Amino acid sequence: MLFAKRKKTSEGAASQAARTGTSAPVGAETAQAEEQTSYEGDICVKGADLYYGDFQALKNISIDIPEKNITAFIGPSGCGKSTFLKCFNRMNDLVQGCKITGEFRIGDVDIYGNIDVNELRRNVGMVFQKPNPFPMSVYDNIAYGPRTFGIKKRAALDEIVERSLRQAAMWEELKDRLTKSALGLSGGQQQRLCIARALAVSPKVLLMDEPTSALDPISTGKIEDLCLELKQDVTVVMVTHNMQQAARISDKTAFFLLGDLIEYGDTDEIFDRPKNKKTEEYITGRFG
Amino acid sequence: MTKERVKEGANKALFATAAIICIVAVIAIFVFIIIKSIPALSKIGFFNFVFGDVWHPDGDDVYAEALAGQYGILTMIVGSIFSTVGALLIGGILGFFTAVFLARFCGPKVKKVFGSVINLLAGIPSVVYGFFGMVVLIPFFANFSSTGDGAGLLVTSLVLGIMILPTVVALSRTGMDAVPQELYEGARALGATHEQAVFRTVVPAAKSSIVASLILGVGRAIGETMAVIMIAGNSAEFPTGLFGSFRTMTANIVLEMGYAGEVQMGALLSTAVILLIFVAVINLLFGLVVAGGKKDKHGKKRMPGIPLPKWLKPAAIGKAISWVCAVLVAVFLAFIIGYIVIRGVPHITPDFLFREYHYGDDPAILSCIVSTLLLVVVSIVIAVPLGIATAIFLNEYTKRGSKFVRIIRSAIDILSGIPSIVYGLFGMLTFVVWFGGASSILAGGFTISIMLLPVVIRSTEESLKSVPDMFREGSFALGAGKVRTIFKVVLPAALPGIMSAVILAIGRVVSETAPLMYTMGSVIQPMPDGVMGSGATLAVALYRLAGEYKYMDQAYATAVVLLVIVLGLNLLAGLIGKRLGKKFQGEKNVVRKKKENK
Ligand SMILES: Nc1ncnc2c1ncn2[C@@H]1O[C@H](COP(=O)(O)OP(=O)(O)OP(=O)(O)O)[C@@H](O)[C@H]1O
Numbered sequence A: 001m002l003f004a005k006r007k008k009t010s011e012g013a014a015s016q017a018a019r020t021g022t023s024a025p026v027g028a029e030t031a032q033a034e035e036q037t038s039y040e041g042d043i044c045v046k047g048a049d050l051y052y053g054d055f056q057a058l059k060n061i062s063i064d065i066p067e068k069n070i071t072a073f074i075g076p077s078g079c080g081k082s083t084f085l086k087c088f089n090r091m092n093d094l095v096q097g098c099k100i101t102g103e104f105r106i107g108d109v110d111i112y113g114n115i116d117v118n119e120l121r122r123n124v125g126m127v128f129q130k131p132n133p134f135p136m137s138v139y140d141n142i143a144y145g146p147r148t149f150g151i152k153k154r155a156a157l158d159e160i161v162e163r164s165l166r167q168a169a170m171w172e173e174l175k176d177r178l179t180k181s182a183l184g185l186s187g188g189q190q191q192r193l194c195i196a197r198a199l200a201v202s203p204k205v206l207l208m209d210e211p212t213s214a215l216d217p218i219s220t221g222k223i224e225d226l227c228l229e230l231k232q233d234v235t236v237v238m239v240t241h242n243m244q245q246a247a248r249i250s251d252k253t254a255f256f257l258l259g260d261l262i263e264y265g266d267t268d269e270i271f272d273r274p275k276n277k278k279t280e281e282y283i284t285g286r287f288g
Numbered sequence B: 001m002t003k004e005r006v007k008e009g010a011n012k013a014l015f016a017t018a019a020i021i022c023i024v025a026v027i028a029i030f031v032f033i034i035i036k037s038i039p040a041l042s043k044i045g046f047f048n049f050v051f052g053d054v055w056h057p058d059g060d061d062v063y064a065e066a067l068a069g070q071y072g073i074l075t076m077i078v079g080s081i082f083s084t085v086g087a088l089l090i091g092g093i094l095g096f097f098t099a100v101f102l103a104r105f106c107g108p109k110v111k112k113v114f115g116s117v118i119n120l121l122a123g124i125p126s127v128v129y130g131f132f133g134m135v136v137l138i139p140f141f142a143n144f145s146s147t148g149d150g151a152g153l154l155v156t157s158l159v160l161g162i163m164i165l166p167t168v169v170a171l172s173r174t175g176m177d178a179v180p181q182e183l184y185e186g187a188r189a190l191g192a193t194h195e196q197a198v199f200r201t202v203v204p205a206a207k208s209s210i211v212a213s214l215i216l217g218v219g220r221a222i223g224e225t226m227a228v229i230m231i232a233g234n235s236a237e238f239p240t241g242l243f244g245s246f247r248t249m250t251a252n253i254v255l256e257m258g259y260a261g262e263v264q265m266g267a268l269l270s271t272a273v274i275l276l277i278f279v280a281v282i283n284l285l286f287g288l289v290v291a292g293g294k295k296d297k298h299g300k301k302r303m304p305g306i307p308l309p310k311w312l313k314p315a316a317i318g319k320a321i322s323w324v325c326a327v328l329v330a331v332f333l334a335f336i337i338g339y340i341v342i343r344g345v346p347h348i349t350p351d352f353l354f355r356e357y358h359y360g361d362d363p364a365i366l367s368c369i370v371s372t373l374l375l376v377v378v379s380i381v382i383a384v385p386l387g388i389a390t391a392i393f394l395n396e397y398t399k400r401g402s403k404f405v406r407i408i409r410s411a412i413d414i415l416s417g418i419p420s421i422v423y424g425l426f427g428m429l430t431f432v433v434w435f436g437g438a439s440s441i442l443a444g445g446f447t448i449s450i451m452l453l454p455v456v457i458r459s460t461e462e463s464l465k466s467v468p469d470m471f472r473e474g475s476f477a478l479g480a481g482k483v484r485t486i487f488k489v490v491l492p493a494a495l496p497g498i499m500s501a502v503i504l505a506i507g508r509v510v511s512e513t514a515p516l517m518y519t520m521g522s523v524i525q526p527m528p529d530g531v532m533g534s535g536a537t538l539a540v541a542l543y544r545l546a547g548e549y550k551y552m553d554q555a556y557a558t559a560v561v562l563l564v565i566v567l568g569l570n571l572l573a574g575l576i577g578k579r580l581g582k583k584f585q586g587e588k589n590v591v592r593k594k595k596e597n598k
């Protein structure tokens, strides 16, 4: 992981390209006057409401998510975890009739202000419940994001692909299969590939919506290890149905119920001394 | 950043423009035909036109003067209805039982092979069917005719019946395949035999698809032109009995459009209007049945069922009939293709294929092959980008179920229901005029492009829909815009489906005849002079050769060439289409796994 250097020209690409792994941010000076704002920092939400048509899916939610931590969203099915998660990269924009109010900040960016949504999504990556590698080669999957942002040179792309796969701890597994179709991989490999794909554009935040619910225990373990590794550089926000998983890897936990944020705090606190009775009932498995 | 936005906006505008062009095309055809028919209808009188039974046009009739000719098309309306009903009786019954056979009475191997063979038949050009009727059926049935002429209602119904078979089989079979297995098992659990369960449970459950398939077949039969003019006899008289010459509305148009005078042309346009009214009613019925079928599934409104005949009640007989029909169909198809191939292959000589033709020579088809190729290029260049762009607009940019989309969709549906001869009439009076007044490959290409649009749009949409949304989401989540997502992820994934649609469209261009006769050229000519030149396609050449008894061998040979090309294209399309399904199999496994975990 010693080569995050990219002689990238196009303004935006370079500023983010430099931030990766343990490498030194070579070329960071290119992030000049053009973009003053930065997605680096905590995530702050104040008074968020979200409607799907007439149905209110999120009710007055305020939360501070610290950077470079793992934050878990838990709660019974349909309580709005995924909906809330998708607010952070504005995937809800794609849903018809979805209205969002309230303040959302990532770092010092007002993400519902006048910003470039694609730029936001480059900084806030997402991993879905179902692994969704594109029907193309492993290499092209990972290069998809960088290419989107104008990186065309083969050498630069080669570096990014290797760096991302190493970050996702799959370089050794996949280095000989880069040109093979990504759909031929196992489910667990596909999901880790999707993580690597998200990392290829060096996001500041990584959103994960039940990333392991479709996977076997061994793959799940690998992804959990990966998250613990990643949080040194990236803010991870993860939705999970798996209480043990939340307890094992997250620093903070937020419990949602029917669109309300019931309780939020340090994971140890939530699991050992929940303040709210509903939280206690949920984590002890009495409903959900 | 703003550059990106401009690019997105420009692309969206481009896709929307394509969709709008499609609507405009539909409106243009209708408005044109209707407006042009009004003077004739008012001169002749609507009532006289529809209920008059003498068709005796005078080419010199003009609107300004009193009419010398007589313009009543009742004989043809009756002719169209009778031949369509005949086709429905033959093709409907054969098709229904063959579908039952395929759905429930045969093993998976037979199902696959026989099923795809029947699908393949949908691609056989109508001139080939007409040709077969002309050279085999008419002489055969002449033995039974009191006048010694075998042409007429019986042969027409038979040929049309075979032509609508693939349509009927495909749709009813899909309907029966979709009947939930629990229904069937429920019947078995009550002690019904396999046959009883099929005929009393599965068939009634699929009745809306079956009825819809029959209606679709009717639409195809009433719009058929070329096959009919080769076997119906074409005199403007009522069909009397099984034999005896008669004429359909479509035949009326194509027979006289090449030389019609002012009022006569108006009368032909009016014939097209009446034909369109029939088609509109059929489309409406189809829509109602399909909608009724959908409600049916939700347990609300029930469709009036097709009551099974009493004699069918012993379901074992039903099974026997299914077998007989399936075997009949198989034998018939094998016979049609086999007969033509055996008669034609010996005459496919290098001389026939590659000699350059000059007027007065024995026919040779190199110029026809070249004309066909040029026509394919022109029409694909026009229809494919326009069709794909429209499909992208419909599937990727619009809110599902919005009003605008519904309008475009119904425009496309209407477009696909219009009989091909109506396109021919439209093309002759617009494109031919625009492009210098003489038939040209370009005019033919424009005409046929409009016909291809619905085919391309529909199948492209199907393939776009088969691309899972999670690919789109994945791309958006990586910060890609809409245009990039469409061009880099969605279209490549949909490519096999789109390619097979394009190949099918090429097959369609190669098989069409009626819309090309008077837009592109109706006789075999020397090498065409580029796309502005005129020329006959292979299908048109077959029609011509079949009409000149001197060149029967060449006609057979042309039919074989045509069959090989069209069936080859259909086969190829099927093979490529299958790859689309395989493409997402990796993803399907994951879905299944997830379900098990939960
Ligand atoms: N596109 C949509 N349109 C309308 N309602 C929606 C939409 N997406 C989600 N909802 C509704 O919003 C609520 C929250 O859904 P969401 O998917 O966020 O729940 P979740 O907590 O992620 O549940 P799960 O654990 O099952 O994934 C649910 O009641 C759901 O039905």
Ligand SMILES: [Mg+2]
Binding pocket: A081, A082, A083, A209, A239
């Ligand atoms: Mg969810």
